[in-house]
Amino acid sequence: MAARARAGSRRGRRFRRIAGEAAQYAALTIAAIVILTPIYITVAYSLQPVEEILTYPPNLIVTDPQWDTYKRAFETGSLGRYLVNSIIVSSAITAGQVATSVLAAYAFAFLRFRGRNFLFIVFLSTLMVPWEVTVIPNYQTVSAFGWLDSYQGLIVPFLATAFGTFLLRQAFMTVPRDLRDAAAIDGYGHFGFMLQVVVPLSRAAIGALAVFSFLMAWNQYLWPLLITNDDNYRTVQIGLKSLVSSRIDEFNLIMAGTVIAAAPILALLVLFQKQLIRGLTSGAIKG
Amino acid sequence: MVSNAAAALIASRRRARAGLREAAYALALLGPSIALFATFVFFPLGRTFYLGFFRSDPFGLHSTYVGFDQYLDLLRSAKFHRSLTTTGLFALYTVPTGLALGLGLALLAHQKLRGMVVFRTIFSSTVATSVAVASVMWLTLLNPSIGVINYGLKESGIEPVNWLNDPTWALPAVSLTTIWLNLGFTFIVVLAGLQTIPEELHESAQIDGAGSISRFFNVTLPMLSPTLLFAVVVLTINAFQSFGQIDILTQGGPLDRTNVIVYSIYTEGFRNFNDGIAAGQGVVLFLIVLVLTLIQFRFLEKRVFYGS
Numbered sequence: 310m311a312a313r314a315r316a317g318s319r320r321g322r323r324f325r326r327i328a329g330e331a332a333q334y335a336a337l338t339i340a341a342i343v344i345l346t347p348i349y350i351t352v353a354y355s356l357q358p359v360e361e362i363l364t365y366p367p368n369l370i371v372t373d374p375q376w377d378t379y380k381r382a383f384e385t386g387s388l389g390r391y392l393v394n395s396i397i398v399s400s401a402i403t404a405g406q407v408a409t410s411v412l413a414a415y416a417f418a419f420l421r422f423r424g425r426n427f428l429f430i431v432f433l434s435t436l437m438v439p440w441e442v443t444v445i446p447n448y449q450t451v452s453a454f455g456w457l458d459s460y461q462g463l464i465v466p467f468l469a470t471a472f473g474t475f476l477l478r479q480a481f482m483t484v485p486r487d488l489r490d491a492a493a494i495d496g497y498g499h500f501g502f503m504l505q506v507v508v509p510l511s512r513a514a515i516g517a518l519a520v521f522s523f524l525m526a527w528n529q530y531l532w533p534l535l536i537t538n539d540d541n542y543r544t545v546q547i548g549l550k551s552l553v554s555s556r557i558d559e560f561n562l563i564m565a566g567t568v569i570a571a572a573p574i575l576a577l578l579v580l581f582q583k584q585l586i587r588g589l590t591s592g593a594i595k596g
Numbered sequence: 597m598v599s600n601a602a603a604a605l606i607a608s609r610r611r612a613r614a615g616l617r618e619a620a621y622a623l624a625l626l627g628p629s630i631a632l633f634a635t636f637v638f639f640p641l642g643r644t645f646y647l648g649f650f651r652s653d654p655f656g657l658h659s660t661y662v663g664f665d666q667y668l669d670l671l672r673s674a675k676f677h678r679s680l681t682t683t684g685l686f687a688l689y690t691v692p693t694g695l696a697l698g699l700g701l702a703l704l705a706h707q708k709l710r711g712m713v714v715f716r717t718i719f720s721s722t723v724a725t726s727v728a729v730a731s732v733m734w735l736t737l738l739n740p741s742i743g744v745i746n747y748g749l750k751e752s753g754i755e756p757v758n759w760l761n762d763p764t765w766a767l768p769a770v771s772l773t774t775i776w777l778n779l780g781f782t783f784i785v786v787l788a789g790l791q792t793i794p795e796e797l798h799e800s801a802q803i804d805g806a807g808s809i810s811r812f813f814n815v816t817l818p819m820l821s822p823t824l825l826f827a828v829v830v831l832t833i834n835a836f837q838s839f840g841q842i843d844i845l846t847q848g849g850p851l852d853r854t855n856v857i858v859y860s861i862y863t864e865g866f867r868n869f870n871d872g873i874a875a876g877q878g879v880v881l882f883l884i885v886l887v888l889t890l891i892q893f894r895f896l897e898k899r900v901f902y903g904s
Contacts, residue, residue: 528726
């Protein structure tokens, strides 16, 4: 009797667990569908002919994908050129931010000098100045340098980052000081120690910074909008905007352009999710 | 004695020289960042304050020194008040809802279930979406003739809305786009916060007979408060800096109902060539973001549980 009751309650518990999991999966699936709907519709419209997009009720199933809309987006919308520009600008900003952050973080983590704390606060205070606040004088500066419609204008203002310096300093501080002494005995100077020991030991943090920098650079909007008029220097974000205003009736072409602008960075998210998450959360969690 | 003193002197000189060398080295390493910050952060910040003292003529050709007059005019200007109110409303529409949704998603995804990696990637996906991409997507969804949102409304018997051209609905529509755009970030940050809460806390609360709702309010929420604080600060500052979605969706209209502060800076500075007024608005934005950060930290610090 007792054994049977126990078996029964075990079965009940198991049933409850399965029902609970099913409810969780249902909630997860609904949330996923809601979040993905805008992305799905974008892809679907990019593959449909315009007449089909304009039908009512809307037809969201692609029966005959029109791949050459993408070809047209590259040819007539100059999207190829915009993509190349975005890759050049984002890669340069990423490389530059990693370089300046490694150097500055090394100074803050390993060197003793007067005014170190003060300078560190000065670095951090730059985080309190939104780019939008300084955009007018920065435009004047870049214009005075003759950098409107140029890669320098898109790249140089963003080469230093307090966030990156802070992130790497945290990582560098976990490198044991004994290693510095040992390296000094082996005849390494600061530069050798930085490149041969500190940087390789901090690969994870540097990777996080690189992915984060690339994402931020790729998605920039206000600055490239202001300083580029020339197709030769426009980034893909601004190219997308001009596609929207110049081809307002060609929804499929606009949607194809949207997919082209989004795809490289979505791929980056899938490939480097761990690094990106570390970069995004390093402000929130201590240590 | 004498030799001891001499040795000490030599040692201290050597230390001083080493210190000097280290300082020179530090300066070389910090130099690139310092030069860039000086040129593109501190100089322009000072110059923004300075430009606010000058009034430009209607063609943007000449400007005259007017001292604080322009700042005072700005603070009295009804148009600028509207812009500030719009920005505040935009923050109010986007931050609490976005945070609640991000928390909900993170709680859902903080379970040990098979295939969770896929859901987590989907929930994070909007973090990789740029403001331009998100805005163009929603421009299509909100379109009165082809948009699925109006189709959904019509099917459920609700009168369709001309979202982006209706003064009542334009700001909510822009907010909706922004909430979706920020969801990935909020989700990632909150989930990471959840993962730092030790499992034992939940277990001991369970042994003490706490139900799942009681555990959420007594364990999860207090432990999560630093993370939520961080998310609130970042989302609010983001709201005050928003520009791209306005530029693509509404251009500040209709009837200035979406003319948030950065869009107003852009219009004054780059459309009307009124650098003085644009700079003055920039100063106000700077002070708002500064005060917001400080107040939020002070105000929320007391209720935030930072752990031992």
